[in-house]
């Protein structure tokens with residue numbers, strides 16, 4: 001079992017470079033299955049979710065190579081197996097995008113239900129509804145999703161999502177790119193990686209408009225061609241480093257970011273008393289010594305991301321007074337890390353969807369375990385803040401989404417190492 005050992009109490013200083021966005025990469029890589037030609041994809045993060053996905057694509061018959069660090073080339077011109085290997089599919093959440101990709105390319109798919117972070121019940125009914133509206137005959141069991149064209153074949157359609165779902169919006173966009181006719185997704189999610197996926201597919205010849213608004217329109221095309229595309233920087237990785245600087249103190253230039261994507265996070269950190277200076281593609285985060293309490297409610301983009309809930313909770317633990325943190329996307333998300341933070345001395349009271357966080361003078365090192373990716377990142381931040389030594393276990397969760405976490409934090413002055421027991 002691997003763990004992080006952290007000696008806390010050192011402020012972070014220096015420069016950190018943000019990697020390509022995990023949630024964009026895990027959508028764009030399966031979408032490359034639609035393309036008859038070579039996709040050169042740049043700024044791909046080297047994280048375990050990406051490695052698993054590339055293994056899956058290779059196993060399905062795509063030619064995958066990594067000609068240089070951060071670059072992946074995928075050639076899906078040959079025959080592609082419509083039944084990816086179950087054990088790999090179950091290792092991660094975003095493998096469900098293989099459903100949309102296979103439906104779009106072949107009109108059929110047999111894909112096991114995904115695994116990944118289970119910080120809440122994570123239904124896929126809106127994905128299934130979308131596939132059915134596109135004309136698929138869907139057999140959805142507790143183990144897999146199997147699809148074939150329905151009686152009237154596959155055809156573009158108007159789909160109104162009952163909940164704003166990132167995954168359903170992406171899966172429908174991927175499938176509809178090659179399905180004849182126009183598909184309109186109403187009540188679509190607007191996250192930056194949705195725009196990134198649309199830009200990738202359009203670079204390869206798709207006709208998608210409206211990504212980043214409530215209504216996405218996809219005009220199905222006959223085929224997609226190869227091309228080169230660079231993935232956007234990771235909003236949540238950047239936010240995690242910003243929260244770490246806020247919590248530990250210090251002064252860090254976070255570079256390779258899109259400041260517009262960070263506004264909901266920078267706004268909250270400014271409210272808490274952190275000095276933020278945005279540049280064209282970087283943000284300086286400077287501690288002013290003390291953190292003030294604040295109120296945060298997570299919401300779909302452009303609101304405060306649920307994937308930053310746990311990290312901001314650590315900042316609140318170090319802030320003066322009572323902060324309020326309300327989760328409106330995944331209600332049970334607090335349970336993945338609050339008990340661990342409490343064992344480090346944090347004062348957090350949870351009442352349904354809202355946590356009241358009462359700032360404390362100190363956090364103390366402890367042995368804690370990550371229960372999901374972002375919870376793990378928050379525990380690392382808590383360890384950096386805490387007096388004494390913290391051991392974070394279950395770090396495979398963290399390694400799913402943070403490229404070179406140890407190297408980046410060490411370069412900022414943190415005392416953290418990865419140990420294999």
Ligand code: UD1
Pocket residue numbers: 023026093094121122123124125126127128163164165166167168189300305306307329330
């Ligand atoms: C994506 C992100 C994840 C982030 C989440 C919310 C990826 C790979 N993962 O997850 O990091 O935490 O967005 O920003 O991009 N829902 C349904 N039915 C569905 C789909 C979703 O009821 O068919 C509900 C969910 O339970 C949740 C809400 O909709 O309450 C949002 O979920 P969704 O946006 O789909 O999250 P994911 O795409 O799984």
